[in-house]
Amino acid sequence: MSWTEIGSEAELRQLLGEVKPRAATKERARLHERDRQWLAASPFCLIATSDSDGTCDVSPKGDPAGFTHVIDDTTIAIPERPGNRRADGFHNILRNPHVGLIFLIPGRNETLRVNGRARLVREAPFFDELIVKGHRPQLAVVVEIEQIFFHCAKAFLRSSLWKPGQWGPDLLPSHAQLVKDVQTVDETLEQLENYYGEAYARQLYG
Numbered sequence: 087m088s089w090t091e092i093g094s095e096a097e098l099r100q101l102l103g104e105v106k107p108r109a110a111t112k113e114r115a116r117l118h119e120r121d122r123q124w125l126a127a128s129p130f131c132l133i134a135t136s137d138s139d140g141t142c143d144v145s146p147k148g149d150p151a152g153f154t155h156v157i158d159d160t161t162i163a164i165p166e167r168p169g170n171r172r173a174d175g176f177h178n179i180l181r182n183p184h185v186g187l188i189f190l191i192p193g194r195n196e197t198l199r200v201n202g203r204a205r206l207v208r209e210a211p212f213f214d215e216l217i218v219k220g221h222r223p224q225l226a227v228v229v230e231i232e233q234i235f236f237h238c239a240k241a242f243l244r245s246s247l248w249k250p251g252q253w254g255p256d257l258l259p260s261h262a263q264l265v266k267d268v269q270t271v272d273e274t275l276e277q278l279e280n281y282y283g284e285a286y287a288r289q290l291y292g
Contacts, residue, residue, distance in 0.1 A: 112235040116159045121234060124198045126152045127191050131164065133227065134186040135178035135204075145175040154189070155212055160231045162200070163207070165216040165223035167291060176227075179204045185229060188237070193248050195239030202232040221291035 092098050114121075129151040136142045147153075147164055155163040164187075166176075179185065183205060189198040208225045216223050246252040258264065262278035265271060271278070 114234050115232060117156065117162075117231065117234065121198060122156055124189060124191065124236075125154045125156060125162065128152070128154065128189040128198070129192070131187050131189045133164070133175055134188075135175040136182055136184070137178045138181040141178075143174040143178055149218055153216070153218070155216055155226070157212065157228070161228065162231065163210075163212060163216075163226040163228045165213075165218075166225045166227070167218075167221065167223065168289070176206055176225075179206060179227065185227075187229065195242035195248070197237045197242075198234070199237050200229065200231055200234045202229045204229045219291045 092101065117125075130146065130148040131154065132144055132146055134142065134144045147166075149165065149167065153165060155165070157163055183203040185202060185204040187200040189200070204227050206225055207228050210226065210228075213222055213226065216226065242248065259267070260279065260282070262275060262282045265278055265282075266275050273281070
């Protein structure tokens with residue numbers, strides 16, 4: 087079967103129709119008090135980046151609710167915690183500062199979206215406010231906001247994302263088994279199960 091591609095913005099707009107008025111006017115360039123409240127309640131966000139060649143990365147960030155630090159009406163900071171040290175998104179930011187973020191609140195079907203320009207900061211006075219369980223962040227992603235708006239609930243409603251009855255965590259093997267299946271690793275499956283077991287959660291901040 088042949089494919090029919092969309093090759094122009096005009097063709098795309100003809101297919102989708104005109105932007106609805108509420109969608110066209112919802113963008114802001116500064117934090118509203120409601121945005122601040124959302125950030126204070128959000129324990130999780132996704133940061134999308136791309137390098138100078140367009141290679142993309144999306145990285146999840148999570149901490150206790152309110153982990154995103156509001157510096158002022160146009161600037162926020164996201165602390166970095168110990169991870170796997172790949173730093174794909176950070177390498178991208180050094181090459182191309184443009185970022186897109188989505189902030190979630192569990193149980194809410196809407197999201198808060200932020201687009202802007204990011205930089206990596208290794209030390210600043212506000213780091214003292216980002217300490218969790220005695221851990222001071224190694225660095226923070228500071229984002230100068232260019233665009234912010236609330237995104238509608240349709241994707242979450244369609245996916246039934248927050249309905250436990252629709253969840254299927256056991257449909258796939260354990261993470262240890264997935265790692266063993268798709269990567270070349272020296273550890274045995276038992277060693278991987280131990281690593282990703284209860285001890286894994288005790289290493290989140292150290």
